[in-house]
Amino acid sequence: MTDLWQDAMDHAVSAARGAGQVVREALLEDRMVMVKSSSVDLVTQTDQKVEQLIIQSVKEKFPTHRFIGEESVAAGEPCVLSDEPTWIIDPIDGTTNFVHRFPFVAVSIGFSVNKQVEFGVVYSCLEDKMFTARRGRGSFCNGDPLQVSDQKAIKQSIIATEFGSDRDPEVVDKIFSSLRNILCIPVHGIRSAGTAAINMCLVASGCVEAYYEIGMHVWDLAAASLIVSEAGGVLMDVEGGPFDLMSRRVIAANNRTIAERISGEIQAYAPARDDAAAPGADP
Numbered sequence: 001m002t003d004l005w006q007d008a009m010d011h012a013v014s015a016a017r018g019a020g021q022v023v024r025e026a027l028l029e030d031r032m033v034m035v036k037s038s039s040v041d042l043v044t045q046t047d048q049k050v051e052q053l054i055i056q057s058v059k060e061k062f063p064t065h066r067f068i069g070e071e072s073v074a075a076g077e078p079c080v081l082s083d084e085p086t087w088i089i090d091p092i093d094g095t096t097n098f099v100h101r102f103p104f105v106a107v108s109i110g111f112s113v114n115k116q117v118e119f120g121v122v123y124s125c126l127e128d129k130m131f132t133a134r135r136g137r138g139s140f141c142n143g144d145p146l147q148v149s150d151q152k153a154i155k156q157s158i159i160a161t162e163f164g165s166d167r168d169p170e171v172v173d174k175i176f177s178s179l180r181n182i183l184c185i186p187v188h189g190i191r192s193a194g195t196a197a198i199n200m201c202l203v204a205s206g207c208v209e210a211y212y213e214i215g216m217h218v219w220d221l222a223a224a225s226l227i228v229s230e231a232g233g234v235l236m237d238v239e240g241g242p243f244d245l246m247s248r249r250v251i252a253a254n255n256r257t258i259a260e261r262i263s264g265e266i267q268a269y270a271p272a273r274d275d276a277a278a279p280g281a282d283p
């Protein structure tokens, strides 16, 4: 039973690498940009094509497995995290970066069983960095083991976050209030890679001490959450409770002290959960 999911993980790595090649080639061409939930929530044909390539390749090899894919959900598929083996796919994490050729773009593939992430693959395809983690077996970048920062002092930390795609002024005020509180601790700096998955891989790599955000989705978080925890990091809700994959809120940090300090500074709010429309979900 020890290698139950190794075949699936090997497939995920190979699918992510193939997807990354498609993304790199698409960067050389004109990109037709469409919008989803708002005028700043972007999608391209490459997002849709890459997701279908990954899903088709998985279906051929694992026909009973289920999927949560960003662009499939956008097209009306349900977003249900069940106990069944489920591939959680963000074909391009950092679509805005992709559109602008800002050089951080990732393919993210998580795999859950019994609602627990078993492996995660994040391919930062312009840097050619393949981040991988298998539950209980550590995190790696291009095969080298990852370890979070050992920094205990938040005043000597770099914190990553994003501004998201919600332009509701009340939400923007909360984002800036949190940012102001954290910046004025003071911390060494604030950074934004433009992709949740890469921000979290930076935590796993020890380059930044923590990342927090409200508003991203399960496909942004699933793979990278395991990469952080297997590198020795902690995951927490923005109000200090346990991390919930479907809640669209996360603090990913190198240790609990820094995570708790950040949670104390965040102006929390609760966007609609990813499973809000799932059958049997609370209205």
Ligand SMILES: O=P(O)(O)OC(CO)CO
Residues within 6 Å of the ligand: 070, 090, 092, 093, 094, 095, 096, 194, 195, 196, 197, 215, 216, 217, 220
């Ligand atoms: O580019 P995407 O996949 O929309 O993701 C964004 C957050 O939703 C960046 O992480």
Ligand SMILES: [Mg+2]
Residues within 6 Å of the ligand: 090, 092, 093, 094, 196, 219, 220
């Ligand atoms: Mg994403």
Ligand SMILES: [Mg+2]
Residues within 6 Å of the ligand: 047, 070, 090, 091, 092, 093, 094, 095
């Ligand atoms: Mg995406």
